Amino acid sequence: MNFKEVLGIGEAFRHGNLITRLSLLILGLGSLVHRQIGRFVLFFALELGYILYMLTVGITSVRNMITLGLVEQGEVFNEAKGIYEYSLGDNSMLFLLYGVITILITLSFICFMMGSVRCAYQAQVDSRAGKKLPGILQDVKSLFDYNIHKFLLTWPMLGLIIFTVTPLIFMVTIAFTNYDRNHQPPGQLFDWVGFANFSDILGLGGSSQLSNTFWPVLIWTLVWAFFATFSNYILGMLLAILINRKGTRLKGMWRFFFMLSIAMPAFITLLTMRTVFHNNGAFNILLRALNILGPLETISYFGDPLLSKITVIMVNIWIGVPFTLLITTGILKNIPEELYEAAEVDGANKFVTFFKITLPYMIFITTPYLITQFTGNINNFNVIFFLTNGEPLTLDYYIAGKTDLLITWLYKLTITNKDYNLGSVIGILSFVLMAVCSLLTYRFTGSYKDEEAFQK
Amino acid sequence: MxxxxxxxxxxxxxxxxxxxxxxxxxxxxxxxxxxxxxxxxxxxxxxxxxxxxxNYIGLFEGALNYGRWFSNTLTVAIFSCIVSTFLVLCVAYVMSRLRFKMRKPLLSVALVLGMFPGFMAMIAVYYILKGFGLLETGQFKLFALVLVYSGGAGLMFYVPKGFFDTIPKTLDEASYLDGATKWQTFTRVIMPLSKPIIVYVLITSFLAPWTDFILAKVILGQDRDYYTVAVGLWTMLEKEYLQYYYTRFFAGSVLISIPLATLFLLTQKFYAESVGGAVKG
Incomplete structure (x- = not known):
């Protein structure tokens, strides 16, 4: 799609008269000339507000964003009081934040500038055609009719811009600074470092402790996502088949038993599981009672890297299988019965029909679900954080344990360790990972390509 | 045989x-x-x-303040549920039933935003809230939680959009022919048909504050009186409290699970349908 077409400003500029073109600089000029006073007042107020903002705060904050502060907070000896006092220094973090906010304000102002031109052009065309131009009352009314999308979208977008977009852009810019625990405002300044953090983490300039953490954590994240997704998927489907088969009685009761565990909030089941798999937890006691373990033996489930990883995947099966059960039950009923009858006639046994009919059919239908599960598992913060918190810890890694995923490592880097720059880089890299997976999803999803199928 | x-x-x-x-x-x-x-x-x-x-009685006396945590979470949940539901339905309706120039670009932007790890931006959110002066007192912090939960709601429109996608377009057209504005069509034709999905959105956005942990932990900090249930329960299993509160943790968990499980079981029908339906399309 052509960018200019979306904004519709190219045409306005090519065919607009001088007034229309001037509306870019003097917002609302076109509206004023065509006596749409309400629109003119709104546009002009916006322009005045923007100019005032830029003159008072805006220009300084952009300048500050470029330097990120020059004056470090210092200690000055106050002879009169006989103590050290802190002199006020620059706060790089706030400078960066205000800079980002100013840029966003400027961008939205540019949108209003274009809006003004489009408005003026529309008025020019309409008045030449002899149409009556809408007054402010009709404008307001149109917000509830053919412009309703503007009215309905304003509020959610306001929330998203303040609490999602601005913070995200801010964090992305931090990836290019040295805002780590040794550069903490307000005491210290931080500065732009370009792609240094990226090359540190990816190990481009030779391997370091950081890159020696990143790559294994990335690999474990992918391995985890793979096993977590497919173990849940296949086991859940087998369970659904087991419950749905003709001979099984009390179907509702079985389903209810499995449903119980997902009805409880995830963090509660996970914290419970953490106590169950504690060295002195219920599971070890059960093993001792069954004489599988000697009375004084313990298995330390989160002590050994491999065992810890296996335990996490096992617990995830316990948590996730009922979800698959919930989803696949309905779809399984839709598989045409004739397929199975034909297979039976040909002498196929249960295993063959599962692998040749059920599984291909299910995978065909649920591929998008599988891929969203996969990306969801890449970012599965809860399971790791509540269950192992990354344990067992290792000195080979930088602030990470053997079961840490990228997302829990990000949490530790930012919340615990205040290495915001590294956390940002990890966030950006997981975004890239997610983007690749999601692109695959949408390439292969029918519901995205043909979303109006049911509206016709 | x-x-x-x-x-x-x-x-x-x-x-x-x-x-x-x-x-x-x-x-x-x-x-x-x-x-x-x-x-x-x-x-x-x-x-x-x-x-x-x-253990159950102990939750409500002494240093623990389970009742307080419960009412904190309930307040946050009710307000953010009302605001989020409004926002989510707006976006879902617009994206599903209206066609306008910016629609596809906005859908792509939503997709991209959804791919960033949610709490990557938490530190910035924290400082923005601080800038607004919302981290001064406990009540303000709870208000901040409502703002943040409902501020992000605009991106949760996929399931209700899927529902709106299945309502025949002829209904809208008939309504326009009868002279209704789009607003009237939205509120008087489509909304009454969408009660199940409204209930779904209400319940899911009501449940979110009860199960969210990270954001609440970062915003509430050390303010124990203003903890939500999730943060409170988590602190009970911290090493320094484990000896005292181990059994009460389970009491608190059981107590909170009963209402939440009931609500969840109400939504599970939609959950299965949304995934099944979306892929069947």
């Missing part, structure tokens, strides 16, 4: 029974421990020697 069927059926039922035990045991363990009379944390046995209600 008959014996073979009998063996197959028995095997299936035995497997199901064993699996059910595995799935139900941890829950029974949690419930049992919540009634355990012996204090302290881990014991060398599973079934308690004596039972008591003291």
């Amino acid at each position: 008959k014996t073979r069927k009998f063996i197959a059926n028995s095997a299936a039922h035995i497997t199901l029974a064993v699996l059910s035990v595995i799935w139900v045991l941890p829950i029974i363990f949690a419930v049992l421990t919540s009634f355990r009379a012996e204090s302290g944390s881990y014991k060398t046995y599973i079934i308690p020697k004596a039972f008591t209600f003291a």
